[in-house]
Amino acid sequence: MSRVTKFAGRDPGPAARVAGFIAHLRQNGLRLGVAEADVALAALTHVNAIRPDDARRALRAVCTGCKEEAERFDDLFDGFWMDMGRVKQKVIPKQTATANDDVHSSRDAQGEDAGASGSATAPDAEGGEADSDGTGKLIATRQRNLNRRDLRDLVRPEEIAEAEAVARRLGAALRDRRSRRRIAARRGDRLHFRKTIRQSLATGGEPLRLLRKKRPDRTRKIVALCDVSGSMSVYAQVFLAFLAGLLRADTAADAYLFHTRLVRITEALRDKDAMRAIGRMSLMADGFGGGSRIGPSLMRFADTYAKRFVDGRSVVLILSDGYDTEPPAQIDEALAKLRKRGCKIIWLNPLKGWADYAPVAEGMAAALPHLAAFKAANTLADLAALEAELASL
Amino acid sequence: MTYRALQEDMAACGYVASDDLAVALQLALSLGRPLLLEGAAGVGKTEVARTLATVKDTALIRLQCYEGLDAAQAIYEWNYQRQLLTIRAASEAGETGKTVEERIFSREFLLERPLLAAITQDVAPVLLIDEIDRADEEFEAYLLEILSDFQISIPELGTITATTRPIVILTSNGTRDLSDALRRRCLYTYVEYPDRATELAILRARCPEVEARLADQIVGFVQKLREEELEKTPGVAEMLDFAAALMGLGIADLTDDPAILQSTLTTLLKTQSDQAQITSEVAGRIAGKAA
Numbered sequence: 122m123s124r125v126t127k128f129a130g131r132d133p134g135p136a137a138r139v140a141g142f143i144a145h146l147r148q149n150g151l152r153l154g155v156a157e158a159d160v161a162l163a164a165l166t167h168v169n170a171i172r173p174d175d176a177r178r179a180l181r182a183v184c185t186g187c188k189e190e191a192e193r194f195d196d197l198f199d200g201f202w203m204d205m206g207r208v209k210q211k212v213i214p215k216q217t218a219t220a221n222d223d224v225h226s227s228r229d230a231q232g233e234d235a236g237a238s239g240s241a242t243a244p245d246a247e248g249g250e251a252d253s254d255g256t257g258k259l260i261a262t263r264q265r266n267l268n269r270r271d272l273r274d275l276v277r278p279e280e281i282a283e284a285e286a287v288a289r290r291l292g293a294a295l296r297d298r299r300s301r302r303r304i305a306a307r308r309g310d311r312l313h314f315r316k317t318i319r320q321s322l323a324t325g326g327e328p329l330r331l332l333r334k335k336r337p338d339r340t341r342k343i344v345a346l347c348d349v350s351g352s353m354s355v356y357a358q359v360f361l362a363f364l365a366g367l368l369r370a371d372t373a374a375d376a377y378l379f380h381t382r383l384v385r386i387t388e389a390l391r392d393k394d395a396m397r398a399i400g401r402m403s404l405m406a407d408g409f410g411g412g413s414r415i416g417p418s419l420m421r422f423a424d425t426y427a428k429r430f431v432d433g434r435s436v437v438l439i440l441s442d443g444y445d446t447e448p449p450a451q452i453d454e455a456l457a458k459l460r461k462r463g464c465k466i467i468w469l470n471p472l473k474g475w476a477d478y479a480p481v482a483e484g485m486a487a488a489l490p491h492l493a494a495f496k497a498a499n500t501l502a503d504l505a506a507l508e509a510e511l512a513s514l
Numbered sequence: 515m516t517y518r519a520l521q522e523d524m525a526a527c528g529y530v531a532s533d534d535l536a537v538a539l540q541l542a543l544s545l546g547r548p549l550l551l552e553g554a555a556g557v558g559k560t561e562v563a564r565t566l567a568t569v570k571d572t573a574l575i576r577l578q579c580y581e582g583l584d585a586a587q588a589i590y591e592w593n594y595q596r597q598l599l600t601i602r603a604a605s606e607a608g609e610t611g612k613t614v615e616e617r618i619f620s621r622e623f624l625l626e627r628p629l630l631a632a633i634t635q636d637v638a639p640v641l642l643i644d645e646i647d648r649a650d651e652e653f654e655a656y657l658l659e660i661l662s663d664f665q666i667s668i669p670e671l672g673t674i675t676a677t678t679r680p681i682v683i684l685t686s687n688g689t690r691d692l693s694d695a696l697r698r699r700c701l702y703t704y705v706e707y708p709d710r711a712t713e714l715a716i717l718r719a720r721c722p723e724v725e726a727r728l729a730d731q732i733v734g735f736v737q738k739l740r741e742e743e744l745e746k747t748p749g750v751a752e753m754l755d756f757a758a759a760l761m762g763l764g765i766a767d768l769t770d771d772p773a774i775l776q777s778t779l780t781t782l783l784k785t786q787s788d789q790a791q792i793t794s795e796v797a798g799r800i801a802g803k804a805a
Contacts (some may be wrong), residue, residue, distance in 0.1 A: 186697035
């Protein structure tokens with residue numbers, strides 16, 4: 122049987138299908154505008170669109186914009202165009218069912234939007250299977266929906282606003298004082314007299330171009346890695362708000378979640394709408410509240426993203442309780458590798474706030490020698506109180 | 515032009531392009547949109563532009579981005595020295611101010627930098643904007659206007675509209691995130707390290723004198739080496755250097771002499787810790803596995 126999706130006879134045609142596909146990508150978090158649908162359609166006329174592989178390649182070039190999107194694209198493409206020959210019920214995006222099932226919070230009813238009977242907002246039949254054979258879209262069953270946490274239930278908009286203020290202050294504290302020396306700059310506050318005169322020699326002593334200098338901003342970049350494994354889920358509310366606030370307050374900041382694997386959430390959290398950003402993050406945080414593999418996650422970070430985003434002017438914030446299911450040597454090795462990049466590592470452990478806490482967890486003990494600071498953080502107030510300490514790093 | 519034809523043309527020039535890349539390039543050509551190539555260092559992003567220029571038999575104009583790159587270095591600049599000499603000469607000849615002014619702010623006194631040069635060519639050139647992630651965000655924003663309208667306004671002279679629309683290739687190593695605005699205006703392809711068959715084809719195309727068995731060993735060795743924990747993974751260019759080094763030393767089989775193999779690894783391993791990690795035993799083991 123061909124895997125290619127069969128479209129219904131009443132389907133308006135290729136333009137609507139492409140529009141439907143763009144809507145499908147948009148639902149899945151790709152940021153695509155109206156113009157992209159136009160370009161996608163134009164692109165298909167330049168390749169042999171009958172061949173699925175060519176169409177796939179053309180659409181991938183048009184619709185993706187970064188590595189992560191390019192990696193996800195194949196699944197999304199298959200989901201829409203390669204639905205094992207099933208007739209696609211819904212091609213044109215409808216106002217009533219635009220949101221993705223996976224992003225619905227518990228406030229909305231869950232349901233399948235492709236069953237022949239019933240609508241997206243009506244409860245589905247027992248067992249979560251399609252009503253009739255061959256016309257259903259394969260989606261997750263109710264069981265799986267329950268397993269997946271919607272992070273929007275955990276975080277409130279006010280908290281994000283509050284966290285944003287805290288993050289802004291922390292960021293300001295981490296950016297160390299500006300240098301006394303002045304360096305040449307395009308838009309400096311003073312004239313760079315020596316350079317101006319020197320360059321004026323080329324124009325016979327006429328200072329045609331006035332060169333400037335300024336005190337350089339020695340910004341520190343914050344990279345936050347947040348543990349969202351089961352043992353950390355009680356603190357998730359604070360930390361997720363903090364991450365959302367951090368990325369909104371600081372355009373250079375970078376954020377990751379890890380449980381049994383590592384996910385970069387910077388792109389998702391940069392969304393202008395804070396709650397939508399958290400919603401998009403829920404999609405990525407599949408596995409939230411599960412086991413923790415801190416060592417391998419940190420190692421993966423050191424081997425991949427850190428090479429691109431961490432340098433001597435970065436501060437790596439790790440928000441975790443240090444309970445790792447993997448051997449502690451891995452944490453040790455990963456942090457040593459990270460430190461070699463010249464960054465400062467700060468570990469915020471919610472357990473440290475407890476009266477008789479000692480870092481006896483093997484993972485935590487292994488991490489200690491590499492840390493520039495090891496602090497407690499349970500609430501936003503705790504995070505705010507770190508300001509003074511971080512400023513002295 | 516189908517992408518297969520483009521792929522064959524590029525292969526004739528020594529560049530083996532994957533299907534994904536070929537389709538993206540073909541679309542960039544037919545839709546007239548810039549193409550953003552991302553990928554690790556050494557996968558052959560810059561080479562794409564160079565080959566495309568050869569295939570299209572047109573000029574390659576390259577703008578290497580760096581921190582602090584500004585409009586004067588990327589777009590245009592007035593030739594101050596020449597303007598000044600003209601003023602001096604004019605004042606001796608007794609010319610009036612107005613005519614001199616008109617003269618010194620003409621195309622004659624304009625120094626074309628890569629972007630202006632790219633839009634004023636008779637034949638559409640390939641414009642390579644290399645490592646765009648190294649440039650400042652403000653420069654990236656400046657680029658948006660040029661990439662969408664292909665025109666440049668010079669206050670003293672007016673707007674210069676493109677005579678031809680250049681084929682634009684942007685590359686990025688991902689040292690920082692690029693803006694959404696830039697990404698939206700470009701087609702996008704992530705360039706991976708080539709798979710074994712592709713890499714072998716590249717080696718064949720570039721160094722046809724390497725004997726088949728050795729070529730297979732070389733590619734196998736480099737592919738296995740990429741799986742090791744290295745600080746700097748060797749790229750395609752390094753693989754070609756490695757092959758050249760082996761040819762130069764007259765080695766016919768990688769497994770023959772671990773000591774000589776170790777000495778040629780300087781072409782592949784570019785940091786001290788990587789060199790320390792791949793000892794001659796490790797290299798011998800990898801060569802044995804690859805053979």
